Amino acid sequence: MHRFANPARFLRLAKVILPYSSGIAVVSLGLGLWFALLGSPADYQQGETVRIMYVHVPAAWMGLFCYVAMAVFSAMALIWKHPLADLLAKATAPVGAAFTFLCLVTGSLWGKPMWGTWWVWDARLTSMLILLFLYLGYMALVNAFDDPERGHKAAAILALVGVVNVPIIKWSVDWWNTLHQPASVVKMGGPAIDASMMVPLLLMALGFKAYWVTVLILRGRAEIAAQKIRVIRMAQIHAASRGE
Amino acid sequence: MDSLSGILHMGGYAGFVWPAYGISILVLVAVLAASLLTARHAEADLDVLQRNRRARRGGDSETPE
Amino acid sequence: MTRKQRRLYFVLLGLATLGVAVALVLTAISDSLVYFYSPTDIVTQRLPEGRRMRVGGLVEAESLKKDGKTVTFKVTDVTNAIPVSYTGMLPDLFREGQGVVVEGRMEKDGVFQASEVLAKHDENYMPKEVADALKKSGQWNDGKQTHPSQPQ
Numbered sequence: 001m002h003r004f005a006n007p008a009r010f011l012r013l014a015k016v017i018l019p020y021s022s023g024i025a026v027v028s029l030g031l032g033l034w035f036a037l038l039g040s041p042a043d044y045q046q047g048e049t050v051r052i053m054y055v056h057v058p059a060a061w062m063g064l065f066c067y068v069a070m071a072v073f074s075a076m077a078l079i080w081k082h083p084l085a086d087l088l089a090k091a092t093a094p095v096g097a098a099f100t101f102l103c104l105v106t107g108s109l110w111g112k113p114m115w116g117t118w119w120v121w122d123a124r125l126t127s128m129l130i131l132l133f134l135y136l137g138y139m140a141l142v143n144a145f146d147d148p149e150r151g152h153k154a155a156a157i158l159a160l161v162g163v164v165n166v167p168i169i170k171w172s173v174d175w176w177n178t179l180h181q182p183a184s185v186v187k188m189g190g191p192a193i194d195a196s197m198m199v200p201l202l203l204m205a206l207g208f209k210a211y212w213v214t215v216l217i218l219r220g221r222a223e224i225a226a227q228k229i230r231v232i233r234m235a236q237i238h239a240a241s242r243g244e
Numbered sequence: 245m246d247s248l249s250g251i252l253h254m255g256g257y258a259g260f261v262w263p264a265y266g267i268s269i270l271v272l273v274a275v276l277a278a279s280l281l282t283a284r285h286a287e288a289d290l291d292v293l294q295r296n297r298r299a300r301r302g303g304d305s306e307t308p309e
Numbered sequence: 310m311t312r313k314q315r316r317l318y319f320v321l322l323g324l325a326t327l328g329v330a331v332a333l334v335l336t337a338i339s340d341s342l343v344y345f346y347s348p349t350d351i352v353t354q355r356l357p358e359g360r361r362m363r364v365g366g367l368v369e370a371e372s373l374k375k376d377g378k379t380v381t382f383k384v385t386d387v388t389n390a391i392p393v394s395y396t397g398m399l400p401d402l403f404r405e406g407q408g409v410v411v412e413g414r415m416e417k418d419g420v421f422q423a424s425e426v427l428a429k430h431d432e433n434y435m436p437k438e439v440a441d442a443l444k445k446s447g448q449w450n451d452g453k454q455t456h457p458s459q460p461q
Contacts, residue, residue, distance in 0.1 A: 037265070038251065041436035045402060048255035050434060052264045059268070079316045098275045106264040113260050115427045116400025122344040160324065164331045175335075176342045177365060179410055184432040194435035211272065218279040225286035232293050 007224045010084055014217040021217065025210035032203030040200050050197065052110040057185070058205040059103040062212060063131060064166055066096025070138070071163040074156035084220075086152040087227070089159060090142050091219030095212050097135035104128060115179060123172035124180035127165060134162040148230075345410045348389040364391060364421060365410040365429060373405050384409060384421070395423040402428035 036054035043050035073089035076082040107125070108118045119125065142155035173182045184192045191198065254261045310318075335342065345365035346354075369383035369390055380399065383390040393411050403409060408429030413422045435443075 033265075041438070042255060043434055044437040044440035045407070046430065046434075047257060047401075048261055049257045051254070051261050053434070055264055055268045075320055079320055080313060094275060094279075098271050102268050102271055105267055109260045109264045113257055114400060114402045114430060116398070116403070116425075117427055120344065120427070123342050160320065161327060163324070164327055168331075168335070176339065177344050177347075179344055179365075179427060179429055181430045181432045184434060192433045194439050196436060197434050211276070215276060215279045218276075218283045222279070222283040222286045225283070225290040229286065229290050229293060232290075232297065 007084060007227075010220065011224065014221060017213065018217050021210045021213035025207050025214055027207075028203045028210065029207035032200050032207050035200035035203060040196055043197070046114055049110055049113055052106050053197075054200045054204050056103055056106040056110060057201060058208045059099045059106065060128070061205060062208045063096055063100035063103050063128070064169060065209075066092050066099060066212065067131060067134070067159075067163070067166055070096060071159045071166075074159040077152065078156050078160070086156065087220055087223040088216065089156065090152070091216050091223055092212075093135055093138050093142070094219070095215050097132065097139065099208065100128065100132045100135060104132065120179045122178040122180055123176045124169065124178045127169045127172050130165055131162075131169060134158070134165065138162075148227075347386045348384055348391045349386055351391055351415070352389045359414050359416075361412070361414055363410055363412045364393075365408065366390075368403070368405050368407055368409050370405050381420075384411060391421050392419065393421045393423050395426050397426070399426055400428040402430055407431075 077085035145151035345363035
């Protein structure tokens with residue numbers, strides 16, 4: 001695992017991956033948008049509002065996925081003191097927060113015409129809102145200390161504690177009565193979504209995943225550069241205090 | 245859903261479908277742009293620092309930061 | 310045991326403890342996490358009249374009657390059904406055979422006076438043509454489904 005711990009190795013790998021991840025993101029999001037808005041039929045019950053689902057559902061998946069990734073990076077940082085893991089956890093948080101926010105907003109825009117309300121405090125919606133707060137808390141905590149090491153550690157513990165919320169979100173619709181509908185794509189007996197609607201859904205999901213990889217590489221590069229700058233500045237201060 | 249106005253109309257749900265897509269594109273582009281700019285700035289700053297350090301080590305004239 | 314192993318076990322133990330604690334709490338407060346009761350809950354548990362609550366189920370086929378701005382219908386979970394009366398705007402997904410959650414009070418006459426009606430969507434997504442084809446070929450599986458009362 002420590003083979004990838006080296007920042008230089010990460011930067012080399014990132015350079016190879018970046019053109020592919022950004023290319024896949026552009027192509028699948030472009031195609032996905034075309035299918036989502038034009039190339040797919042209206043739903044027999046929801047009409048055209050079904051198109052909101054093509055953003056809402058992949059955004060929800062990414063909100064959960066990014067959180068799990070953040071928790072895994074945090075665990076690697078706490079347990080193995082993996083030098084890159086903290087930086088990658090920190091780089092994932094804003095992406096996950098953005099997708100969770102979009103999931104809530106698009107869901108609300110669907111809920112108003114279909115359910116008849118922008119928001120209800122059922123188990124699914126409430127646990128998803130808590131996920132957004134966990135992201136925001138993580139981002140506030142990681143920057144709250146003068147010493148970045150302490151910020152990373154405190155935020156990593158928060159990320160690990162918050163991971164209990166992930167299974168609650170996933171199964172809230174099965175454990176309790178909720179206004180939110182149960183899972184359609186990942187369920188026993190196969191998906192309950194027609195193939196013509198599955199195409200834009202999966203394209204958008206792939207595009208979002210590639211977008212995450214792209215942003216993770218960019219933010220990882222920024223974090224590594226910032227860390228090197230800190231090291232050089234520290235060395236300069238030391239040199240200056242020795243009277244050079 | 246053939247004509248442009250039909251697409252814009254979204255079966256009467258234009259006020260919900262289009263804002264959903266608009267805000268999604270806005271947020272994702274903003275996060276990407278912010279990440280790209282931060283990475284460029286940080287790497288440019290690092291570049292300047294490293295070049296200065298090398299210059300100093302080489303014993304050349306001291307460039308101010 | 311190395312320090313790394315010790316940290317690993319510490320994290321795993323911490324997560325396990327947290328998981329058990331959260332599971333216990335959620336089980337304990339499970340009743341308040343439920344967004345709505347079923348008509349059977351209302352009938353069998355004899356929930357007090359006049360208390361504000363939510364009831365969820367399907368809008369019973371051919372039970373929907375409109376009288377000016379007031380609508381009456383029955384909410385059913387197949388076993389039991391509860392008559393509901395409501396005045397106001399209905400959400401677009403509201404129709405016979407579809408899921409619904411109503412919020413309001415049970416009156417003495419046994420009619421549930423709803424102050425809010427929310428439509429509940431199921432997990433099926435398909436184009437109209439596919440739904441029609443399924444109905445025509447008799448593969449429409451839940452049987453409770455009726456023709457939409459409102460045109461799409």
